[in-house]
Amino acid sequence: MSPENLDAYSQIFTTACDALLDGLTDALLLCDEHGAICYANVAAKEMFVGRELMGRVPQDLFPDSRFMQMIETCRSSGTSISKRLVLPQQLSPLGAKEHRGDNCWLVELAMLPAQAHPMARLRIMLRDLTAEHQSEQVRKDFVANASHELRTPLAIIQGYLENLLENGGLRDVTQAQRFLHIMDKHTERVVRIIDDMLMISRLESGEVALLRQEPFDFHSCVNDVIERLEHMIHSQQAIINTDGVDKKTVINGDRFYWTQVMFNLVENALKQNPKTGLVITLSASVTDGIATIAVADNGIGIPLAHLPFIFKRFYRVDTNHTNSSIKGTGLGLSIVKRAIEAHGGDISVTSAPRRETKFTIVVPAWKAISFLDEVINRRIQ
Numbered sequence: 001m002s003p004e005n006l007d008a009y010s011q012i013f014t015t016a017c018d019a020l021l022d023g024l025t026d027a028l029l030l031c032d033e034h035g036a037i038c039y040a041n042v043a044a045k046e047m048f049v050g051r052e053l054m055g056r057v058p059q060d061l062f063p064d065s066r067f068m069q070m071i072e073t074c075r076s077s078g079t080s081i082s083k084r085l086v087l088p089q090q091l092s093p094l095g096a097k098e099h100r101g102d103n104c105w106l107v108e109l110a111m112l113p114a115q116a117h118p119m120a121r122l123r124i125m126l127r128d129l130t131a132e133h134q135s136e137q138v139r140k141d142f143v144a145n146a147s148h149e150l151r152t153p154l155a156i157i158q159g160y161l162e163n164l165l166e167n168g169g170l171r172d173v174t175q176a177q178r179f180l181h182i183m184d185k186h187t188e189r190v191v192r193i194i195d196d197m198l199m200i201s202r203l204e205s206g207e208v209a210l211l212r213q214e215p216f217d218f219h220s221c222v223n224d225v226i227e228r229l230e231h232m233i234h235s236q237q238a239i240i241n242t243d244g245v246d247k248k249t250v251i252n253g254d255r256f257y258w259t260q261v262m263f264n265l266v267e268n269a270l271k272q273n274p275k276t277g278l279v280i281t282l283s284a285s286v287t288d289g290i291a292t293i294a295v296a297d298n299g300i301g302i303p304l305a306h307l308p309f310i311f312k313r314f315y316r317v318d319t320n321h322t323n324s325s326i327k328g329t330g331l332g333l334s335i336v337k338r339a340i341e342a343h344g345g346d347i348s349v350t351s352a353p354r355r356e357t358k359f360t361i362v363v364p365a366w367k368a369i370s371f372l373d374e375v376i377n378r379r380i381q
């Protein structure tokens, strides 16, 4: 091959290699024999955007002691190294662009043979694993919290059972009955936690894809909820105001989950405010293809400091809940949030204690809503 042809081939080859490396979603940096960066693919340039790369050492961009140690070891031993690094937000390679809190990276280092590249001696690859890390964390927290929540009532049941079995507890019938009632109450709690966990897991699994997407009469859904809570409403002498929910409100979605959403929100307002004088206001309206549904109450409210966490699993404002008379698992609002999100909507909350605590849901109301309004209206009348 003539020297001109060789030159041309080498040019084509270099361009093809660059295109291949630029096609990678992982950031790739190559360093020369002095440890300075001599090549960065497009993903690396995007990751470190606004920061000079060429001629700098990677440790300047990513000042983590484990990363520095990895470079040292790789260079001195010549062996490839691969590690998952979890970094605090301020040490993320994304710099000021990082808003996700703790971030996780797969870092791979390898020495390159001299013939592989005229300058590069060290290859550094960075893969963003933050999303996987976060969902792993959520799963771990869920298992830990669920075990803790189940362990408490089960330990109580076990304690009373031991009393009944070992200390001749069955001889004293009145006491035995009292123990059985306590055990029954805590068994109910175990069942409730498991039911709520199953509901969350259904919403998070592929089953969400099987959500019904059909128009239903929201007014009758609200009526069902009020009927189910009739006993509580009556005994607390609460006032339920549904003036805003007119018979024309049609939502597109799964009536089963919507009933659960409204049940949890109304039941929460009742549970948290057992004293008389509670007014719960339900409203629903559809404007420009967006349905806005709100549940408001004039009860004790949620302190400002707790509001950002209120939709988290197992989060409860009253932390002393095992002794609390208020029944709850801390899963109700996470079920609500997940069900709303599965419908393509969002939920937010504001709270001014004793004045108004308001959960507001916005969901897309399909374009056909006005046509459906008429159909449903005709059916209802």
Ligand code: ADP
Residues within 6 Å of the ligand: 264, 268, 269, 272, 297, 299, 300, 301, 302, 310, 315, 316, 317, 318, 327, 328, 329, 330, 331, 332, 333, 334, 357
């Ligand atoms: P729980 O099963 O404990 O009711 P949720 O997830 O439904 O769990 O609610 C979480 C926490 O939010 C409750 O423990 C309660 O402290 C607070 N909360 C929810 N709704 C209201 C409300 N309407 N008024 C006051 N506090 C509320």
